[in-house]
Amino acid sequence: MTFNQLKPEVSKILSFDNASPDEKLTNVCELLQKNISYYDWVGFYFANEAEKTLHLKAFAGEPTDHTVIPFGKGICGQVAVSNNNFVVPDVQAQDNYIACSITVKSEIVIPLFKDGKNIGQIDIDSNTADPFTEEDERFLEWVNEQVAKVL
Structure with missing residues (x-):
């Protein structure tokens, strides 16, 4: 699926009234991971400002x-x-990289803002070297804007 084809699917997931926010987030992760060949792991982390940690x-x-x-x-x-x-085209070239899997070759992380504040992020690992483009960035920024509306 193209990013433009995925947008209405993301919107549909996020508009479902009978799902909790966590269920919606999981469903968005699964949609992206299953439909974009080089998105091997997709996750949402959220900030705990008091502890200065992401969860x-x-x-x-x-x-x-x-x-x-x-x-x-x-x-x-x-x-x-x-x-x-x-955007990290080659995770092995990063000094401050946390390896989640030996198969991960690249990563993209896009902050998630609500009311102008960075409250979390979408994190994507790929087992493909250097697959992420500006189109990925714009699409994932859009995903985060939609997610912020339901939080």
Whole structure:
């Protein structure tokens, strides 16, 4: 599926009244992971400002031990501090990378803003080297904007 084909599917999942926010997030993760060939792991982390940590709320793909990530640590932790998108074409070239799986070759993390505040992020791991484009960034920013509306 193309990003444009996925947008109405994401909107449909997020508009479903009988699902909890966590169920909606999991369903979005599963939709993206199943329909974009190089999205091998998709997850949403949310910030705990008091503890300066990120907490995994929903994901699709292999389970991870990294369910809590300190701000500043790894790609996700850096995005929690910088508030900027972070695209990593080659995870082995990153000094501050937390390896979730030996098969991961690249990663993209897009912050999720609500009312102008970075409250979390979508994190995607790929077993393909350097697959992410500006189109991925724009699509994932759009996904996060839609998610923010239901939180």
